[in-house]
Amino acid sequence: MKFTLSWLKEHLETEATLEEICERLTMIGLEVESVDDKAALKPFVIARVLTAEQHPDADKLRVLSVDTGDGQPLQVVCGAPNARAGLVGAFAKPGTYVPGIDTTIQVGKIRGVESFGMMCSERELQMSDEHSGIIDLPADAPVGTSFASYAGLDDPVIEINLTPNRPDCTSVYGIARDLAA
Known part of the structure; x- marks a missing residue:
């Protein structure tokens, strides 16, 4: 069974860390x-794209000036059609490691133009x-955060193995009740 930490905390009043909750779950028989x-x-x-210029040596690439919120715009070469x-x-x-393409971003030159990062697609972030x-986020999204x-993607997901003798824990409420006891 899978559930998020925030969902569990809707039913369980606790200040325990993720690690402490996982340890306690195992101790009460919920592996x-x-x-x-x-x-x-x-x-x-x-980040916000400040400018988008055509790449001098490639038809499908653009050279972006990107504001990441730290005051210094970065130059990024991008091939996305919506840049x-x-x-x-x-x-x-x-x-930064990008999980969807299994690559760590490096400073590099793309067709002779330096690139200092990457604007990401949904697939690249899995x-x-x-x-x-x-x-493409709303224009009022807080740059630099x-x-x-x-996006609400920072909520840990916990997966437990339920055994047939624990039907009381087939709901988040049941798991929270058991943890509270």
Whole structure:
């Protein structure tokens, strides 16, 4: 059975950490199979494209100036068809691991133009199979803040193994009641 930490805390008044809750679940006989703490999405920030110029040596690439909220715009080479000035989306700085393409972003040159990061699609963040362009957020999305937090993707998912003798724990309410006891 899978449930999110926030869903559990709707039924359980506690200040316990994720690790403490998982340990306690195992102690009461509810074996924790896995925990997806969404750590892979924590480095991504919300960024705004300030300018989008045609790449001098490629028809399908654009050179973007991107505001990541730290005051210094970054130059990014992008091949997304929806890359345009004013677009707000998820940004990966150099050193960020992008799970959907199994790559760590590096500073590099793309057809002779330096690129200092990457604007990301939903597939690159493993949110869906959508890869037709950059994630397009509302214009009022807070630039420089965590994308995972903004999109509600930072809530850990806990998966437990239920045995047939524990029908009382086939609901989040039942699990919360058992933890509270």
